Amino acid sequence: MTLACIGIGVSRAIALGPAFLMKRHPIEVTPSWIKEHEVEAEIQRFRQALEAARQELQLVRTQIPSSTPPDIADFIDAHLLMLEDVTFTEAPLELIRNQLYRAEWALQVRRDAIVEVFESMDDPYLKTRKDDVNHVVIQIQKCLMRDGDEVHTSHEDITGHVIIAQDLSPADTILLRYRGVAAFVTEFGGPLSHTAILARSIGIPAVLGLRNATQYLQHGEMLVVDGEQGVVLASLDATILEAYHKRLGVYQIHKEGQRRLASKPSQSLDKVPIKLFANIELPEDIYQAIAYGAAGVGLYRTEFMYMNRGAVNPDEEEHLEAYLKVVRGLNGIPVTIRTLDLGADKQIINRDGLYYPPACNPALGLRAIRLCLKEPELFKPQIRAILRAAAYGPVRLMVPMLSNLNEIFAIRQIIEEAKQELHRDGLRFNADIPFGGMIEVPSAALCAYQFAKHLDFLSIGTNDLIQYTLAIDRVDEDVNYLFDPLHPAVLKLIRMTIVAGQRCNIPVTMCGEMAGEPRYTRILLGLGLRRFSMESNSILDVKEMICNSDISYLTRTIKSMRSHIAQGDTEVILEALNQSPIPP
Ligand code: PEP
Ligand code: MG
Numbered sequence: 318m319t320l321a322c323i324g325i326g327v328s329r330a331i332a333l334g335p336a337f338l339m340k341r342h343p344i345e346v347t348p349s350w351i352k353e354h355e356v357e358a359e360i361q362r363f364r365q366a367l368e369a370a371r372q373e374l375q376l377v378r379t380q381i382p383s384s385t386p387p388d389i390a391d392f393i394d395a396h397l398l399m400l401e402d403v404t405f406t407e408a409p410l411e412l413i414r415n416q417l418y419r420a421e422w423a424l425q426v427r428r429d430a431i432v433e434v435f436e437s438m439d440d441p442y443l444k445t446r447k448d449d450v451n452h453v454v455i456q457i458q459k460c461l462m463r464d465g466d467e468v469h470t471s472h473e474d475i476t477g478h479v480i481i482a483q484d485l486s487p488a489d490t491i492l493l494r495y496r497g498v499a500a501f502v503t504e505f506g507g508p509l510s511h512t513a514i515l516a517r518s519i520g521i522p523a524v525l526g527l528r529n530a531t532q533y534l535q536h537g538e539m540l541v542v543d544g545e546q547g548v549v550l551a552s553l554d555a556t557i558l559e560a561y562h563k564r565l566g567v568y569q570i571h572k573e574g575q576r577r578l579a580s581k582p583s584q585s586l587d588k589v590p591i592k593l594f595a596n597i598e599l600p601e602d603i604y605q606a607i608a609y610g611a612a613g614v615g616l617y618r619t620e621f622m623y624m625n626r627g628a629v630n631p632d633e634e635e636h637l638e639a640y641l642k643v644v645r646g647l648n649g650i651p652v653t654i655r656t657l658d659l660g661a662d663k664q665i666i667n668r669d670g671l672y673y674p675p676a677c678n679p680a681l682g683l684r685a686i687r688l689c690l691k692e693p694e695l696f697k698p699q700i701r702a703i704l705r706a707a708a709y710g711p712v713r714l715m716v717p718m719l720s721n722l723n724e725i726f727a728i729r730q731i732i733e734e735a736k737q738e739l740h741r742d743g744l745r746f747n748a749d750i751p752f753g754g755m756i757e758v759p760s761a762a763l764c765a766y767q768f769a770k771h772l773d774f775l776s777i778g779t780n781d782l783i784q785y786t787l788a789i790d791r792v793d794e795d796v797n798y799l800f801d802p803l804h805p806a807v808l809k810l811i812r813m814t815i816v817a818g819q820r821c822n823i824p825v826t827m828c829g830e831m832a833g834e835p836r837y838t839r840i841l842l843g844l845g846l847r848r849f850s851m852e853s854n855s856i857l858d859v860k861e862m863i864c865n866s867d868i869s870y871l872t873r874t875i876k877s878m879r880s881h882i883a884q885g886d887t888e889v890i891l892e893a894l895n896q897s898p899i900p901p
Contacts, residue, residue: 319550319557322534324502324527325797326547327513329835329858331568332522333561334499336551337478338536339485346458349419359413363420366460371400374456399453404431421461428454479540479549481530485512500542502549504530507797508830516544517833518602520854524549526794575857579610583860585842585868593860594653594850596828600642605853610860613651615776615850616715616828617643619699620663630695636702644710651711653776653826653850654703655755657695658717660684662792680790685718690727700735707747715776719754719761725771728752757781757829762810765817775818776850779829783807802831803887808844815845826850838862839894840887843875 351359378393399405404427412423428450435447476497484505485493493501499521506512506525516523522544534540534551541550541561550557584590594615595606606614622631622639631639643652659673661680676682689696703714716728732752739746756762757778769775779802784791786806789799801807811827818825826848831837833851835858841849842863849859871894875882878890 318552319554320533320552322524322527322530322549322551324524324530324547324549325506325508325513326544327508327523327525328517328521328544330500330520330522330544331561331565332479332500332542332544333558333565334477334479334540334542336481336534336536336538336540337473337475337498338531338534339480339482346421346425349422350417351413351419353417356414356417359420360410362461363409363413363423366420366457367400367406369460370453370456371397373460374400395449396453396456399449400457405453405457421458424454424457424461479542481534483531500540500544501525502527502530502534502540502542504528505794507792507794508800514830514852517830518605518852518854526797575861578857578860578864579608581610581860581864583610583612583863585863585866587867587869589847589868591842591863592826592848593856593863594826594828594848595853595856596833596850597643597853600639600646602853603643603646606856607647609853609856611650611853611856613647613653613711614643615653615826615848617652617654618658619655620658623657623659624663631698633698633702633705636699637705640702640706640712641709644706644712647710649710651713653713653715653753653774654706655715655717656686656699656703657689658685659688680784686716686724686728687718689716690724690731693731696731697735700732701739701746704732704735704739704746704748704750705744707750708745712747713751713753713774715753715755715774717755717778718757718781719768720758721760722764722767722771725754725768729771753823755781755828756810756814757785759786759810762814765814766820769817769821769823772823774824774826775814777811777814777825777827777829779807779811779827779831782810782829783831786810802834802837803840803885803891805883805885805887808840808882808887811841811846812844819845824848833859835859835862836891836895839866839871840875840891842866842868843871843894845872 374393374397378397405424408427409420409423412418412426413420416423418426431450432447435450475493477499479500479502480493480498481502482504484503485501501512501516501521501523503512503525504527508525512523513525522542524542524544524547527549530549534549538551539553539558541553541557543549550561582590583593592612594613595602595609595611596616596618597603597606597614598618598621603614622636640654660676660682661684674683674688676684683691700714703712706712707714714732719725729752736746736748751773753774753776754761754768754772755776755778756765756768758781761768762782765775780791783789783800783802783804787799787801787804789796791800815825825846827841827846828850832841832849833855835855838859839862851859874894878893881887881890
């Protein structure tokens with residue numbers, strides 16, 4: 318009988334493939350002993366496992382693409398160094414020799430002693446170093462238990478497989494991205510998690526938050542992963558398997574056909590032009606944006622430059638180098654560079670080993686522009702680099718997390734100071750750079766008209782706008798179910814922002830995940846949105862929706878359904894709007 322497991326679907330694709338189980342935790346190690354005559358063989362076994370662990374990590378190291386943020390490689394280098402430390406190479410051997418412990422148990426005992434020392438430390442950074450110890454120990458234990466049910470990914474061909482894991486680290490996801498996997502299924506993670514964003518950006522189906530997936534699903538069994546419905550089907554009978562093979566075939570033909578849309582104009586049936594932009598995180602992402610026919614980059618998230626690199630922040634020249642790669646690569650189409658948005662879900666570890674910026678409640682604390690205004694030495698080099706990059710192509714400067722007008726005035730002042738300094742330093746820059754702000758806090762949306770009077774453009778960040786409007790931590794799995802882009806309060810704030818832009822005659826873009834979800838395209842068009850920015854991979858899905866939509870019909874329908882919107886009957890409205898073909 319077919320087994321259907323329900324999780325959170327985070328990309329629209331479907332896939333069919335054999336399961337590849339990445340079982341990681343917990344590796345159960347129980348006390349066990351050897352006989353005296355087995356000591357030398359046990360020591361030999363331990364040394365072989367150390368060597369195998371080292372080779373595996375080295376292989377991972379060589380597979381990390383050069384575009385990956387430097388710290389992911391640093392992180393693996395640190396683990397390689399730990400594998401050479403006497404704590405792991407010699408100390409367990411004493412326990413094998415003197416106490417006749419089996420190698421796994423000797424290692425575990427050493428691990429427990431080290432972890433206890435880390436845990437007794439007051440310093441939160443050092444406390445977290447115990448995770449590194451655990452990773453290294455697990456890596457060696459996996460090699461010792463190779464003949465158990467542990468499945469390794471390092472050497473095996475995982476092309477076309479469905480990866481089943483408890484969770485995927487950024488390093489795992491980046492590596493898997495290049496190995497042709499068909500889908501991801503994880504036990505943890507929600508729609509805005511790293512794995513979700515990555516799955517969307519590479520356009521493969523993913524079902525996250527599927528509790529106990531690694532227990533229910535078996536290595537090698539054929540699975541269907543439906544990223545749209547958030548369903549994983551196992552123990553498939555022949556009829557279901559055939560039905561999904563057919564569906565997959567139709568889906569692939571549809572995707573092939575959709576490619577042609579990349580070079581077609583983005584406009585509705587009634588010829589209203591709609592601009593579609595890409596969200597990027599690394600300069601290399603522009604190639605995908607161009608391939609999907611993006612009108613430019615609507616959101617360049619720059620936090621990645623600060624993350625995973627230890628204490629040193631990027632200086633002005635490093636910023637400039639990254640921005641110029643993007644500007645030159647885009648060859649005349651615009652890029653909106655967002656200034657640093659550290660804090661909340663995007664924290665780093667600072668030079669004292671503490672989480673930075675510090676806060677009791679990070680989402681409401683010293684985040685994004687608040688941090689930048691408090692620490693101009695962090696902000697200035699970025700502002701100067703953006704002004705300089707704008708001398709080489711159409712660059713717009715955008716600030717996240719605005720919540721009051723004074724912030725806009727303070728930023729303007731810093732921009733003016735930076736211009737004067739650049740002028741004094743004899744450096745080339747663009748004094749007329751457009752300066753815009755993100756609307757992602759309810760206070761900003763409610764005051765959007767006032768904000769719009771002082772800004773050159775607005776961009777709606779729905780990920781945070783929804784979080785702050787509905788009081789739902791965007792990365793807290795327990796409240797994921799309340800994260801509702803169609804909540805009447807959210808739609809009201811979106812509409813207020815769009816109207817503010819229209820009244821002040823400045824462009825309004827949406828760059829949160831909602832903009833890349835074709836289910837919402839028509840309601841957003843009906844609310845007056847004309848500019849969308851999203852993961853490149855979603856551009857053609859949204860474009861297809863736009864090309865099949867009649868905006869005057871959508872506008873009329875939304876108006877006539879105001880009371881449904883206010884009552885939160887939005888699913889009913891979506892159904893009415895998303896019919897295909899659209900009613901005349
Ligand atoms: C948003 O909040 O919608 C947004 C685009 O910004 P980020 O996801 O980077 O916070
Ligand atoms: Mg945001």
